[in-house]
Every structure is written in C-alpha cells, then in structure tokens.
Amino acid sequence: xxxxxxHEGREYILELDRATxxxxxxxxxxxxxxAANLTKENxxxxxxxxxxxxxxEKAAWEETRMYKWQGFQDKxxxxxxxxxxxxxxxALDDEKYQQLMRAVSGMESNYATAKICSYxxxxxxxxxLEPEIVEIFTKSEDPEExxxxxxxxxxxxxxxARNNFTRYVELYNEAAKLNGYKNVADLWQADYxxxxxxxxxxxLWCDVKPLYEQIHAYVRKKLRDKYGxxxxxxxxxxxxxxxxxxxxxxxxxxxxxxxxxxxxxxMDITQAMKDQKYTPxxxxxxxxxxxxxxxxxxxxxxxxxxxxxxxxTNREIVCHASAWDFFDGExxxxxxxxxxxxxxLRVIHHEMGHVEYFMxxxxxxxxxxxxxxxxxxxALGDTIALSVSSPKxxxxxxxxxxxxxxxxxxxxxxxxxxxDKIVFLPFAYMLDLFRYGVFxxxxxxxxxxxxxxxxxxxxxxxxxxxxxxxxxxDAAAKYHVSANVEYARYYVSFIIQFQFHRxxxxxxxxxxxxxxxxxxxxxxxxxxxxxxxxxxxMMRMGSSRPWQDAMEALTGQREMKADGLLEYFRPLYxxxxxxxxRTGEYIGxxxxxxxxx
Ligand SMILES: C=C(C[SeH])C(=O)N1CCC[C@H]1C(=O)O
Ligand SMILES: [Zn+2]
Numbered sequence: 341x342x343x344x345x346x347h348e349g350r351e352y353i354l355e356l357d358r359a360t361x362x363x364x365x366x367x368x369x370x371x372x373x374x375a376a377n378l379t380k381e382n383x384x385x386x387x388x389x390x391x392x393x394x395x396x397e398k399a400a401w402e403e404t405r406m407y408k409w410q411g412f413q414d415k416x417x418x419x420x421x422x423x424x425x426x427x428x429x430x431a432l433d434d435e436k437y438q439q440l441m442r443a444v445s446g447m448e449s450n451y452a453t454a455k456i457c458s459y460x461x462x463x464x465x466x467x468x469l470e471p472e473i474v475e476i477f478t479k480s481e482d483p484e485e486x487x488x489x490x491x492x493x494x495x496x497x498x499x500x501a502r503n504n505f506t507r508y509v510e511l512y513n514e515a516a517k518l519n520g521y522k523n524v525a526d527l528w529q530a531d532y533x534x535x536x537x538x539x540x541x542x543x544l545w546c547d548v549k550p551l552y553e554q555i556h557a558y559v560r561k562k563l564r565d566k567y568g569x570x571x572x573x574x575x576x577x578x579x580x581x582x583x584x585x586x587x588x589x590x591x592x593x594x595x596x597x598x599x600x601x602x603x604x605x606x607m608d609i610t611q612a613m614k615d616q617k618y619t620p621x622x623x624x625x626x627x628x629x630x631x632x633x634x635x636x637x638x639x640x641x642x643x644x645x646x647x648x649x650x651x652x653t654n655r656e657i658v659c660h661a662s663a664w665d666f667f668d669g670e671x672x673x674x675x676x677x678x679x680x681x682x683x684x685l686r687v688i689h690h691e692m693g694h695v696e697y698f699m700x701x702x703x704x705x706x707x708x709x710x711x712x713x714x715x716x717x718x719a720l721g722d723t724i725a726l727s728v729s730s731p732k733x734x735x736x737x738x739x740x741x742x743x744x745x746x747x748x749x750x751x752x753x754x755x756x757x758x759x760d761k762i763v764f765l766p767f768a769y770m771l772d773l774f775r776y777g778v779f780x781x782x783x784x785x786x787x788x789x790x791x792x793x794x795x796x797x798x799x800x801x802x803x804x805x806x807x808x809x810x811x812x813x814d815a816a817a818k819y820h821v822s823a824n825v826e827y828a829r830y831y832v833s834f835i836i837q838f839q840f841h842r843x844x845x846x847x848x849x850x851x852x853x854x855x856x857x858x859x860x861x862x863x864x865x866x867x868x869x870x871x872x873x874x875x876x877x878m879m880r881m882g883s884s885r886p887w888q889d890a891m892e893a894l895t896g897q898r899e900m901k902a903d904g905l906l907e908y909f910r911p912l913y914x915x916x917x918x919x920x921x922r923t924g925e926y927i928g929x930x931x932x933x934x935x936x937x
Contacts, residue, residue, distance in 0.1 A: 346412045353407075354705070356400055360424075361706040363393050364667040370663060376648055376675060378449055378656040387441055390557070391563060394430035396608040401427045421881075423707045426530075431518035432511065434844075443504040444824045450500055451822040452658045456492035469586075470651065470659040470677045470796040474855050477586055478593045478681070483571055487805045489580035498817035505816055507748055508824065509778055516779075524779040528826045532713050533886050538776070540900060541769060541828065544835055545799075547902035551909060554916035555758050556801050557925045559583075562598035575926040576933065577803040580612065580796070587818050588802050591759040592683065600755055600915065601748040607731065607756070609682030612739045620649045620678035623685055626737070627692045630724060634872025636866065637699045639692070642671050651677035657926050660819045661687050663694030667709065671754040686725045686760075693721020697707045700884030710883035712890035715832025715900075720879070722833060723840040729757065733864040735779075745862060754861055754912035761834055762909065766799040768831035773799070774815060774861050775827075789814055790937035801929040808936035836891070838904030844871040857884040860908045 352757075370389040374382040388632035401424070409421035457465040467473055476489050509524075516527040522601060529537045556578065563582055564572040572578065584593025595743065596606055613623070624639075624647075632638045660761060666672065674691045678684050698722050701709050709719030727733055731753055734740035745753075774795050777783035783791040789808050792815045796802055808814065815821045842860060845851030846870035852858045865871040878894040888898045906913075920927060 342411065342413075345408065346414065346417065349407045349409055349412060349421070350414070350417055353404075353417065353424065356404065356424060357420065357705040357707055359396075359400070361667045363396060364706060365671075367393050368664060368666045372666075372673070372675070375658040375662075378452060378658065380503075383445060383449070387438065387445070390441055391434060391438060395434070397427060397430040401425075401430075413844050419471075419884065420705060420707050420737065426519055427521065429512070430795075432515050436511055436514065440508060440515070442924050443508040443511065446504045447501045447508070447816060447822040450504075451497050451816070451819060453656050454493070454496040454500075454661075456489065456496055459488045468659075469497070471679050473586065474679075477584055478683075481566075481597070483567055483582065486581045487579075490586065490805055492881050493586060494812065494817045497822065498813045498815065499811060501816035501822050502785075502788070502813035505788075505813065505821070506754040512824075513779060523781070525776040528828070531826075532715075532828075532832075537828075542861060544831075544900065544902050545765070545769055548762070548835075548905065551758075551906065551913050551916075552762055552766060553801075554920060555755075555762050555911060556929070557920050557927045559594070559598055559759075560929075561920075561923055561925045563594070566597060569776045570705075573933075575930045577797050577801045577929045579805055580800075580802040581805045583763075583802070587767065588800065589764055590795075591763050592756065595759055600751050600919070604748050604752050605742075607740050607753070609685065609734065609735065609739050610680070613680050613682070613685070615737070618680050620680065620684075623678065623680070623688050624649055624674075624692075626685075627688045627728075630689070630694060630728060630866060631696055633867040634724075634875065635869040636696055636872050636876055639695065640670065640672070640699075643673060643695065646671065647673045648675045648836065649678050658823075660823070663691045663698070665695075665698040665709065667706055672698050672899060681781040686729065687723075689728055690718075690721035693717075693719075693724055696720060697879050700876055700879035703880075704882045708882040708884040709713050712878070712881060712883060712885070712887035714826065714829035715833070715836060716887060716890065716905050718833035718838040719840060720875070723837045723844065724865075726837065726841045727865045730862050730864045732862050733866055736864070750859075750861060751912060751915050754909060754915075757861070758909060758912055761838075761905070763800075764834055765831060766801075768827055768834065770795045770799045771815075771818065771820065771827040772831070775821070786810060787937075793936040797929075797932050803932040803934045804936055805934075807934065832900060835900050835902055835905060839891070839895045839897060839901060840875075842904045842907065843868050844868070844874065845876055861911075868887050 368387065370386045374386040384499060404421065404424050407421065409418055412418050429437060432440060454469065455465060456467050458467055473489060473493060476485065480486055512524045519527060521527040521530065534540065547610045560578050563578060564574065567582065572582065580588040583591045585591065628639045634774070646659070651657070661676040664673045664675065672695045674695065676687065676691060694717055697711060697717055731740060731745060774792050777791060778788065781808070789810050789812045793804060793808060822828050841863070842851060844865050845860060845863035848865040848871040850858060850863040850865060851860055874894055878890050881890050881893070892898045
C-alpha cells in the first residue's frame with residue numbers, strides 16, 4: 341500500500357517539476373526583458389506574468405499538500421516534496437502579492453536609474469552609478485568630491501526608497517508567516533539547513549575580527565598620513581567615503597597609496613589591460629578559457645548570443661552584474677555593464693562561476709537546480725578568481741611582468757587581496773544583521789538609519805561623512821537592499837571560498853602545508869583537470885543533498901571554517917601586528933563623534 345502511494349507521489353512530483361521548469365523559463369524571460377530594458381510597459385508585462393505564475397504555483401501547492409510525503413522511503417523524493425511544500429511569496433493573496441512586487445520593483449528601478457550632479461560641474465546631472473560614480477570612487481583622492489558624491493548618491497538611491505522598503509518589510513513578513521516562519525529572517529536562514537546558522541556567523545566573525553582590526557588600524561594610519569588628522573582621527577572609526585568604494589565593502593581602490601612596500605612595483609591589472617587594448621569580450625573569453633582549462637564546461641552558443649556584456653547606449657537597464665538560468669538546459673546568460681578594469685575581470689569570473697554551476701546541475705529536476713546553499717553559488721566564481729589574481733597566473737597571461745616573488749612583494753600581494761577579502765567580511769555580516777533586526781521588528785522604521793550606522797560602526801569601524809537622520813535611509817543605497825537580495829550568502833562565500841581554494845590547490849599540486857615553495861597565496865589551479873573534476877563533482881550535486889555533503893565531497897570538512905582564510909593571510913597578519921606596533925597605531929576604534937542617532 342505504502343509502495344503504491346510513494347509510486348504515485350513520484351509520478352506527481354516529476355510532472356509538477358516539469359511544469360515548474362516551464363514556469364521558471366517563462367518567468368526568467370519576463371524578468372530579463374524588464375531588467376534589460378526598464379520601460380513601464382515591460383514592468384507592467386512582468387507584473388502580469390508574475391501574477392499568473394504565482395496563481396499557478398499556489399494551485400499546484402494546494403495539490404502537493406494532499407500527499408503524505410513525510411512517510412516516504414526515498415530520501416530524494418522526500419526532499420523534493422519538502423522543497424515544493426514551501427510556496428514562498430506566492431502564499432500572499434493576489435492583491436498583497438502585487439503590492440509586494442510593486443514595492444520591490446519601485447526600489448530596484450529607482451536604484452537602477454538614480455542620477456546625481458557632478459561635483460565639478462553642478463549643471464551636469466546625468467551621472468549614474470555605473471560607470472560614472474564608480475569611476476569617481478575608483479580614482480578621486482579629493483575628500484570634498486568624495487564626500488559630495490557619497491551624500492548625493494545616498495539621497496537619491498537611499499532616502500527615496502524608505503517608504504517602499506517599509507511596505508516591503510510588512511508584506512514580506514506576512515508571506516514568511518504564511519510559510520510557517522516567524523519572519524523573513526527565519527525564512528532566509530532556512531536555506532542554510534542549520535539550527536545554529538546565526539551563531540555560526542558570529543563565531544566566524546570572532547575568528548576573523550583580530551585580522552580585520554589589524555588591517556583597519558593600518559589603513560586608518562595610511563589615510564591619516566594622506567588626508568590629515570582633521571579628516572581621519574587617530575582612534576576613531578574611518579570615514580566611509582574615503583575607502584575607495586561607495587559602501588566601503590572592499591578597499592582595493594586605495595591600495596596604490598597605502599600598500600606596505602610602495603617602492604615595489606604595483607600590479608596594476610587595469611592599466612595593463614588598457615595598455616594591451618583589452619575589450620569586455622576578450623575578458624569574457626579569457627575567463628571562459630580558464631574554466632575550459634579545468635575540464636569544466638565552456639560557455640555555449642546561446643550564452644555568447646544572448647548575454648549583455650556592455651551597457652547599452654539607447655535604454656536604461658539594471659547594470660548590477662548578474663547571471664541567469666532560464667531552466668531549459670540551454671539558455672544561460674550574464675548581464676553586466678563591463679568596464680576594462682581589474683575589478684571587473686574578477687566580477688566576470690564570479691558571474692561565470694554562477695553559469696558553470698547552472699550547467700553542471702542542469703540534469704537535475706528543476707527543484708534541485710540550485711547551489712548546495714546560496715553561499716556555494718557565490719563562492720564558485722570567486723574561488724576560480726583567487727587563482728586568476730595570483731601573481732603566477734597574471735605573469736602567465738602577461739598582465740604582470742617580471743618581479744620574482746620576494747618577501748615584500750608577497751606582503752604587498754596579500755595586502756591587496758586583504759583589501760578585497762578581509763574588509764568585506766564585517767560589511768557582509770552587518771548588512772544582514774541589520775535586515776534580520778528589521779524583519780524581527782527589533783529595529784523599527786523610526787530607527788532604521790540609526791541602527792544601520794550603529795552596526796556599521798561596531799562591526800566595520802566606519803562612520804558617515806556627516807550628521808544622518810531618519811530622513812535618510814542609507815541601507816537602500818546598496819543594490820541588494822533595494823533589490824531584495826539576501827546578503828549572508830556573500831559572507832558565507834568569502835569564508836568557504838578559502839576552504840575550496842585550499843582543497844583545489846592541494847589537488848592541483850600547487851599547495852602543501854608548510855611547503856614554502858607551494859604557498860596558498862601563489863597557488864594557480866589553471867589547467868588542473870584534477871581540481872576541475874573535484875569542482876564539477878561538487879557542483880553536480882546541485883541542492884539535491886544538504887550542503888554539508890557537498891562541502892565534504894570537495895574539502896573533507898563538513899562545516900564552514902575560517903581556517904582556510906586565516907592560513908592564507910597568516911603572513912599578512914603577522915606583518916600588520918608588527919607594523920602597527922612599530923607605528924604605535926591604536927588597534928580598534930572609539931565611538932564616532934558624528935551624530936547619526
Ligand atoms: C557580483 C555580484 C552579483 Se551576484 C554581487 O552582487 N556581489 C559579488 C560580491 C559581493 C556582491 C556585491 O557586489 O555586493
Ligand atoms: Zn554572485
């Protein structure tokens with residue numbers, strides 16, 4: 341009897357899964373049409389299609405609930421039913437569902453089309469985030485220009501999203517409750533299939549905080565040397581607008597005038613690519629070639645035909661880089677407003693890592709076509725990029741010349757990587773700690789901005805350029821807050837990518853513990869089929885098994901651990917401790933003097 345029921349259940353769920361694939365394809369095509377051409381007409385069409393799809397999902401969900409799947413024997417079949425049992429935001433009634441979609445779409449289109457006036461020419465008011473404003477934060481060393489640009493962007497992209505955001509929180513929380521969760525924080529964390537996810541985030545932060553405090557102290561001293569004590573204090577937080585990035589999430593753009601050994605040649609990938617007449621397509625082909633060298637699958641014909649890799653001149657699009665799965669086993673795309681910079685070379689590998697993952701798990705039922713958890717999906721491309729950004733690889737491809745690795749060059753290299761990978765951790769941790777509080781109601785709308793800056797000061801040790809009030813809403817000036825994209829995935833990614841990197845470097849014969857000729861910092865897995873096969877085996881699991889199984893398959897560990905990251909940066913940590921002692925720099929930061937609560 342049970343056998344028959346389970347057999348019937350399998351027939352049902354496989355048919356549902358096929359229908360879901362068709363729905364996801366239709367939905368992705370409508371999302372792409374809008375994100376790639378932000379017109380009112382495309383938005384209205386998208387809203388209509390989303391509503392139809394949500395109604396179809398709801399009907400299917402009612403049917404799925406009739407099956408007594410909890411008692412089934414087949415683990416994978418049970419996992420499929422469990423995933424289909426979670427309806428998500430379609431659980432809202434049509435009216436509220438549409439209101440939620442409009443609130444998010446309003447925030448995201450505001451962000452994508454926000455423009456400010458130029459500091460140097462106040463009548464020129466068509467500056468967008470990409471490429472103009474990013475360019476200013478990449479190059480300007482004028483504190484007044486940076487402060488002005490920071491304030492103007494936070495006005496148009498942050499404050500203006502506050503009302504939509506508040507409505508989004510209410511509706512999204514209602515949807516979470518309809519799915520059996522207390523709030524969206526719990527809904528988001530369910531993806532990680534852990535009972536102690538938030539405790540783990542805290543514990544990982546405790547592991548890496550000492551390393552962060554050292555690089556923070558060192559950078560604050562370098563910025564004070566450059567801009568003076570009036571602008572950068574001895575013991576306070578660092579002004580966020582001086583760190584080379586609108587959100588102070590990575591500080592790579594201030595490397596040139598802060599690196600430990602300035603007389604050592606700087607590895608300016610951007611300049612090298614410009615000198616060698618690199619184009620966006622060449623950057624994509626380079627990344628594709630790296631993946632193929634690992635015996636992974638290269639980008640297919642549809643990818644090269646359908647992707648958008650440069651900002652169009654005749655329409656508005658969402659420029660924030662993204663990778664797209666159209667769930668038909670063939671159509672995979674990237675949409676990106678590529679500039680010829682070292683940062684974008686890294687982003688291209690990041691996005692192509694998503695596409696590689698899509699292709700590796702495309703044989704699975706639709707419901708398992710996902711990362712082991714979303715952090716895995718974000719870590720894949722970055723792990724490859726760790727090899728690409730090694731001096732060894734950059735020399736191999738001619739983007740860096742000469743200069744055999746000596747102690748000082750290695751410290752410079754680790755410092756450059758640290759400005760990307762170490763400083764990112766408190767930012768990522770902060771962004772979802774903030775939103776967990778918002779969804780739980782412990783942070784109310786009346787204190788959104790105050791709470792956001794309290795977390796930024798306590799975790800990142802940064803402060804705003806001037807007084808902030810509740811007329812502001814600085815959190816939404818970050819894409820993922822305006823676009824409703826969960827962010828703990830990146831925090832997880834920046835930890836586990838070093839576990840992946842270490843395992844792959846071992847397999848590639850590029851790393852051995854304690855072997856000074858095979859250090860992590862100079863590992864390049866390029867052309868290692870052994871490493872590529874291990875990656876493919878892990879990706880091919882999709883989300884069909886708990887992520888701990890995928891982690892174990894690749895690294896032998898069954899948990900997220902900071903040991904890979906700490907081992908990679910150990911020489912830098914020791915150098916920074918000594919250097920900060922030498923200069924007597926205060927480690928950590930005292931409360932900010934800026935009024936933001
Ligand atoms: C490149 C992407 C698209 Se998934 C991205 O949003 N990233 C990649 C790293 C962190 C985060 C960000 O830009 O904030
Ligand atoms: Zn990503």
